[in-house]
Amino acid sequence: MAKSILVVEDEPNIVLSLQFLMKKAGFDVRVARDGEEALMAVEERAPDLILLDVMIPKRDGYDVCQTIRANPEWSDIVIIMLTAKGREVDREKGIALGANDYVTKPFSTRDLTEKVKQILDSSG
Amino acid sequence: MGPRLFLIVCFSALAAASLASVGVGTWLISTELPEGAQDVADIVIVYGGGIACLLVATIAVLWAYLDYAIAQPLSAIVRGIQTVIHANPDHRIEVDDSHQLGNLPQAVGELVGQLAQARSTVSAAILKATESVEHQKTQLGIVLQDLHEGVVVCNLNHSILLYNNRALELLHIAGEIGLDRSLLRFMNRQPILHALTRLSNRVAEGRHMRHAEGVMVSFVGSTTDGRYTLDGRMSLILDSDDVPSGYVISFEDDTEELAALGLRDRLLREATEGLRAPVGNLRAAAEILNSASDMTGEEQTAFRQVVLKESKYLSDRLETLSAQYRDVITGSWPMTDIYSANLLNNVAHRLREQSSLNAMMTGIPQWLHGDSYTLVELLDRVIRKVGAFAGTDTFELEAVAGERHVYLDVVWTGGVVQTSKLSSWLDDQLEETLGGLTLRDVLEHHKTDIWSLPHRDGLARLRLPLPPAIRPPSSRDTRNRPSRPEFYDFELLKKPAQLGQLGGRTLKSINYVVFDTETTGLEPSAGDEIISIAGVRVVNGRILTGESFERFVDPGRPIPKDSIRFHGITDEMIKDKPPVQVVLPQFRDFVADSVLVAHNAAFDLKFLKLKEAECGVKFDMAALDTLLLSVYLHDYTTRHTLDAIAQRFGIEVQGRHTALGDALVTAGVFLKMIEVLEARGVHTLDEAIEASNTIVEVRARQASF
Numbered sequence: 001m002a003k004s005i006l007v008v009e010d011e012p013n014i015v016l017s018l019q020f021l022m023k024k025a026g027f028d029v030r031v032a033r034d035g036e037e038a039l040m041a042v043e044e045r046a047p048d049l050i051l052l053d054v055m056i057p058k059r060d061g062y063d064v065c066q067t068i069r070a071n072p073e074w075s076d077i078v079i080i081m082l083t084a085k086g087r088e089v090d091r092e093k094g095i096a097l098g099a100n101d102y103v104t105k106p107f108s109t110r111d112l113t114e115k116v117k118q119i120l121d122s123s124g
Numbered sequence: 125m126g127p128r129l130f131l132i133v134c135f136s137a138l139a140a141a142s143l144a145s146v147g148v149g150t151w152l153i154s155t156e157l158p159e160g161a162q163d164v165a166d167i168v169i170v171y172g173g174g175i176a177c178l179l180v181a182t183i184a185v186l187w188a189y190l191d192y193a194i195a196q197p198l199s200a201i202v203r204g205i206q207t208v209i210h211a212n213p214d215h216r217i218e219v220d221d222s223h224q225l226g227n228l229p230q231a232v233g234e235l236v237g238q239l240a241q242a243r244s245t246v247s248a249a250i251l252k253a254t255e256s257v258e259h260q261k262t263q264l265g266i267v268l269q270d271l272h273e274g275v276v277v278c279n280l281n282h283s284i285l286l287y288n289n290r291a292l293e294l295l296h297i298a299g300e301i302g303l304d305r306s307l308l309r310f311m312n313r314q315p316i317l318h319a320l321t322r323l324s325n326r327v328a329e330g331r332h333m334r335h336a337e338g339v340m341v342s343f344v345g346s347t348t349d350g351r352y353t354l355d356g357r358m359s360l361i362l363d364s365d366d367v368p369s370g371y372v373i374s375f376e377d378d379t380e381e382l383a384a385l386g387l388r389d390r391l392l393r394e395a396t397e398g399l400r401a402p403v404g405n406l407r408a409a410a411e412i413l414n415s416a417s418d419m420t421g422e423e424q425t426a427f428r429q430v431v432l433k434e435s436k437y438l439s440d441r442l443e444t445l446s447a448q449y450r451d452v453i454t455g456s457w458p459m460t461d462i463y464s465a466n467l468l469n470n471v472a473h474r475l476r477e478q479s480s481l482n483a484m485m486t487g488i489p490q491w492l493h494g495d496s497y498t499l500v501e502l503l504d505r506v507i508r509k510v511g512a513f514a515g516t517d518t519f520e521l522e523a524v525a526g527e528r529h530v531y532l533d534v535v536w537t538g539g540v541v542q543t544s545k546l547s548s549w550l551d552d553q554l555e556e557t558l559g560g561l562t563l564r565d566v567l568e569h570h571k572t573d574i575w576s577l578p579h580r581d582g583l584a585r586l587r588l589p590l591p592p593a594i595r596p597p598s599s600r601d602t603r604n605r606p607s608r609p610e611f612y613d614f615e616l617l618k619k620p621a622q623l624g625q626l627g628g629r630t631l632k633s634i635n636y637v638v639f640d641t642e643t644t645g646l647e648p649s650a651g652d653e654i655i656s657i658a659g660v661r662v663v664n665g666r667i668l669t670g671e672s673f674e675r676f677v678d679p680g681r682p683i684p685k686d687s688i689r690f691h692g693i694t695d696e697m698i699k700d701k702p703p704v705q706v707v708l709p710q711f712r713d714f715v716a717d718s719v720l721v722a723h724n725a726a727f728d729l730k731f732l733k734l735k736e737a738e739c740g741v742k743f744d745m746a747a748l749d750t751l752l753l754s755v756y757l758h759d760y761t762t763r764h765t766l767d768a769i770a771q772r773f774g775i776e777v778q779g780r781h782t783a784l785g786d787a788l789v790t791a792g793v794f795l796k797m798i799e800v801l802e803a804r805g806v807h808t809l810d811e812a813i814e815a816s817n818t819i820v821e822v823r824a825r826q827a828s829f
Contacts, residue, residue: 035544062575063543070540086446088528089589093575096587097543106439 003120004028006047008038008064009082010056014105018051021113027120035059039067046074048120054083054094062097069098078119082107126202127195135187142179146172197223201232213240272376274354277361279370282307282316294352294377307373311354315345316373319358324368327360344382345375353379380594391449399441406434450571457569461593462496464523464532465489465669470496471503472521472670479508480517485670487522488792490776491593492530498566501554503588505563506574507534509549510586514538520666525776529572529589540584541576550574626719626746627810631798634809636662636748637673637718638791639711640783641728642691644679648731653679654704655693657711658783660791661718665798667791673714674784676701692781705739708732712741719809723766723790725749746809750790752816753797755823757804769793 005027009015015031022029030047032038034057038050050068054061061081068074079101081094086104094102100119103112125133150172154165197219204217217236219229268275274291278284284307287295295310308316319341326332332339339360346353355378361370409430413419419427465485472483503521511517520535550564567573572589579585626634639659645652658674660667676693678701688694722728725747732743754764758772770789773796801807806815 059544060547063547066540066543086443087450087571089572092529092589093573096575096577104443106435106442108439 002026002028003049004030004045004047005116006030006032006038006041006050008032008035008050008056008061009053010034011053017109021109022051022116025113025117027116033057035061035064038064042068042074042077046077048076049078049080049116051116052079052081052099054081054085054090062093065094065099066097080116080119082112127198128191131187131191131195135183135190139180139183142183143176146176146179193222193224197225197229201225201229205232205236208236208240213243271374273374274376276307276373276375277370278307278373280320280368285370291375294354294375295347310348311373312346312348315343315356316358319343319356320360320371323358323360323371327362327366327368332360344378351379352377353382355381387448391445395445399438402434402438402441405430406438409434457495457498459493459495459570461491461493461595462499463489463491464530467492467494467496467499468503468521468523468532469670470500471507474500474504475507475519478504479511481507481511481519482517483507483519483521484668485522486520486666486668487524488667488775488788489669490523490525490530491596492523492532493591493593494570495566498554498561498569499590502563502566503532503534505552505554506546506549506586510534510536510541513541513545514584522666522669525592526589528592530592532588532590534586534588535579535583536585537583540578541586543575546574546576546586627813628808630807631801631809631812632665635718636721636791636794637715638662638667638721638787638794639673639715639728640722640786640790641731642693642783643687643731644681644683645687646727648734651681652731653677653681654707654731654735655679655683655698656691656783657707658787659711659714660784660787662721662791662795665795667788667795669788672784672787673711675707675710677707678703704735708735708739709741712739712743715743715745717745720745720747721750721790721794722747723750723769723786723793725751746813748794748809748812749816750793750797752819753794753801753812755819756815757797757800766790766793773797 005022007015007018007022007029009018009031010033015033019029019031030041032041036058038052038056039059041047042050052061052064056064059067061083065079065081068077068079079099081099081102082105083090083094083102084105091102091104101115103115150169153168153172157165157168200219201217204215207215208217215236217229217233219225223229268286268288271288271290274294275286275288276284276291276295277286284305322341323332323339326335326341327339339362341358343356343358344353345356354375356373356375359372360368361372363369409427413424413427413431416423468483468485468489472485475481475483507519511519514536516536516538518536520533522533522535524531524533550562550567552563554561554563554566570590572591574586574588576584576586637659639657641654641658642656643652643654654677656674656676659672660669661671662668676698678698680703683693683695683698720729720743726749729743729747736742750766750769751764754769758764761768766786766789770793773793775789775792775796801812801815806812
């Protein structure tokens with residue numbers, strides 16, 4: 001079965017690209033447009049990986065990350081934060097709250113695709 | 125001409141005149157005599173000669189008497205007056221009683237006496253005024269020395285009349301600064317001359333009377349070696365007639381602030397103007413790609429390349445700019461280096477006084493960079509909210525040194541605060557005096573954020589990263605004091621204490637007091653005494669910074685100069701402090717039933733033991749020595765000074781070389797050692813003492829050779 005990815009983003013322009021890239025790489029892609037929608041999607045069916053923007057409406061990315069990590073059942077989900085917050089302390093906060101990686105915008109689409117592929121391939 | 129010479133001249137003239145009149149008279153008489161009266165002529169000549177002799181004799185006697193009775197006493201009076209004026213004000217003028225000057229010597233004597241008295245009154249007044257000026261100067265000196273700013277006072281020739289330590293620190297570099305040297309050798313001349321001209325003109329034209337800054341002007345200066353940019357202020361010193369007689373300059377090292385300001389400006393310019401062109405290129409290409417339908421494949425590829433190239437360029441540029449911006453350490457909000465112990469102490473105090481919350485400080489204090497006032501406000505607010513949220517009234521406050529930040533951690537029993545909740549608290553405003561500043565603004569000023577995480581053993585933690593201090597005192601303190609030599613009293617450490625159940629408990633679960641003493645010297649049995657003792661409690665593997673003991677002790681003897689380089693404590697500092705008989709029982713109470721820990725413990729214990737009888741206390745509890753444990757753990761090296769061990773364990777050494785500073789570092793080292801000891805199979809107090817004893821035996825054997 002294809003690995004599943006949840007894209008949590010409220011900016012349609014980048015959703016367009018991410019959805020396109022991940023589908024093309026052969027993953028099953030769902031999209032959530034705010035924090036609450038994201039958590040509902042995870043509850044409905046836990047994805048293998050989440051591309052999580054920090055600045056999203058309702059509950060922010062940090063909060064979504066922390067909530068997911070608080071549930072042991074979801075400990076296998078890989079969380080990659082995609083964010084425009086580029087300070088060292090923001091990255092540290094993301095990692096501290098349970099993100100596996102922290103990618104700042106703008107990023108190279110090719111690098112991101114490679115990264116996702118590598119993580120999901122190695123997790124079997 | 126003196127009176128005596130004057131008399132001689134006068135009387136000589138008188139004698140000459142007398143002789144001349146007698147001679148001429150005799151000659152005239154003898155020529156008027158008729159011829160043949162030769163006998164009469166002879167007689168006349170003989171009489172004339174006799175009269176002449178008599179006259180001369182009379183004149184000589186008269187002269188001698190006048191010289192003796194008038195001229196000589198007058199000369200004596202003149203000499204006496206000269207002595208009083210030029211040499212000895214108390215000189216009494218003495219003249220023989222046989223003088224013929226009437227009351228003159230007496231009158232002169234009185235006059236001189238009164239003069240002397242008036243003079244001594246004046247000099248007493250001058251002395252008093254000088255003392256008061258000296259006192260004020262000393263006071264001023266003390267105030268100046270304590271100022272954080274550099275201060276230099278100069279005359280109009282730029283000769284330095286007065287300066288303080290900070291001035292020396294900033295200006296020293298270009299050679300020795302000293303009194304009566306020109307300031308222009310140490311600070312670049314143009315800004316100073318310009319500031320002085322502005323002020324002089326302002327005063328000359330009388331504008332200073334209504335000028336907002338009076339006789340003061342700000343300027344940006346620099347040291348002649350170019351190392352420091354100085355934020356300076358010059359004030360003219362005016363005399364009573366409003367004429368400038370000198371100037372005062374106060375200044376602060378502004379190098380970093382100005383550099384940061386410059387960099388911020390440049391980044392802003394590059395972020396706006398620098399990005400216009402690439403964004404323009406990108407937009408043009410994208411619009412053309414979108415609208416032009418009749419494009420050849422080749423043309424399309426060319427435009428696509430532009431889009432690709434420019435967006436890549438923009439990405440990279442943005443990355444560089446924001447990386448550079450992150451390095452701009454100081455913001456527009458004024459910040460200073462702060463000692464976390466002081467900051468957290470303030471927070472703890474406020475929580476206790478205003479909200480009845482208990483906050484206990486743990487860990488080793490760190491130096492950080494921030495604005496103390498708004499940070500205290502922030503922590504106070506957030507902790508109160510956590511208290512209400514988690515239903516707890518007890519917190520631990522700890523500063524932790526990280527790689528890039530110093531973390532202020534707040535720990536409590538209970539649940540983690542969800543990020544969204546924490547975030548909603550941050551919109552609260554601080555007091556009105558801060559112009560509606562929110563908690564989030566305080567975080568932004570410090571370029572940081574705050575988050576909550578689970579902590580060990582069901583505890584939760586709030587973490588606030590802050591920038592580390594720019595110039596922590598340890599880097600400022602260039603005094604490099606020597607370490608105390610290792611000291612062993614083998615009997616003292618070898619003897620296992622009567623431990624009972626305590627011996628079987630794990631090292632982590634035991635309560636310790638880690639302590640250090642400073643002493644007048646190395647030989648307690650030869651009369652050396654404790655001058656300072658400090659300890660800190662370690663409970664459940666945490667250093668309780670808030671529960672520390674620190675006292676100076678009056679050793680009842682002068683502190684040897686040689687020992688001051690070890691501890692920096694002077695006689696002045698222990699003046700009025702209690703004697704050891706008061707302090708040791710207090711320390712014994714503080715220790716209670718804890719295990720003692722010290723670096724080179726035998727040395728400190730020896731001092732305590734020798735005072736036991738005198739102070740009516742016993743230090744018979746178990747003791748561990750971090751020096752012996754270090755030898756046990758790291759037998760590959762011979763470097764076991766506290767500094768070396770702290771460095772080995774990566775413990776930041778701050779505020780060293782005070783008893784409390786050293787005790788804190790020792791505590792940090794000891795906690796790390798417990799971890800390593802456990803890894804080496806040493807778990808209980810008994811086992812740790814046994815491990816120490818093997819080292820003592822090895823060293824005892826070495827010492828016996």
